[in-house]
Amino acid sequence: GAVVSQHPSRVICKSGTSVKIECRSLDFQATTMFWYRQFPKKSLMLMATSNEGSKATYEQGVEKDKFLINHASLTLSTLTVTSAHPEDSSFYICSARTDPLGETQYFGPGTRLLVL
């Protein structure tokens, strides 16, 4: 149980285009999902907390208009990188909680984005 999937696993795009990454909870409903960014040999940095049916809460320093998050259902959250540039190239990872009041997060396999 508690399986989280991400799609796509890898994406290459041209500078200036937008890319959408999906995060799905496969066997549970997740009112809260999280989006992280991981730089090479660095820790995971929380970008935003995605809440079903409401606006995402972004961490300090994360551009809301650059990284659009939509949590339209209890099993799906999407991250759209708008007008992507090479510096947006990174590994993006989502997670979800099975218990809305709990602490434990279950992670997706990640999406590697390369912007040319």
Next chain:
Amino acid sequence: GNSVTQMEGPVTLSEEAFLTINCTYTATGYPSLFWYVQYPGEGLQLLLKATKADDKGSNKGFEATYRKETTSFHLEKGSVQVSDSAVYFCALSSRGSGTYKYIFGTGTRLKVLA
């Protein structure tokens, strides 16, 4: 602010060797502590956790004890296997802005040689 510090890797061990990966934290209050493992090409998997001081989390032969006095949560395994080769992340969970959030360490890569 809250933070997690892990030992620098990579750590290279022979099979059946003893493993210790150090993790210390800085936090206000009493956070829960976690170890996650990331195998090549896969997502992060919860390995073990501890929610209060002196708790010991254990799973698959790995153990870690929540030490409040030293603010540590070191990961140990008595005899590693080649299949344990992965990246290990220490994390703390603290409540902020109405929800629990994780803060991760940088990760420690473990390579076990046959």
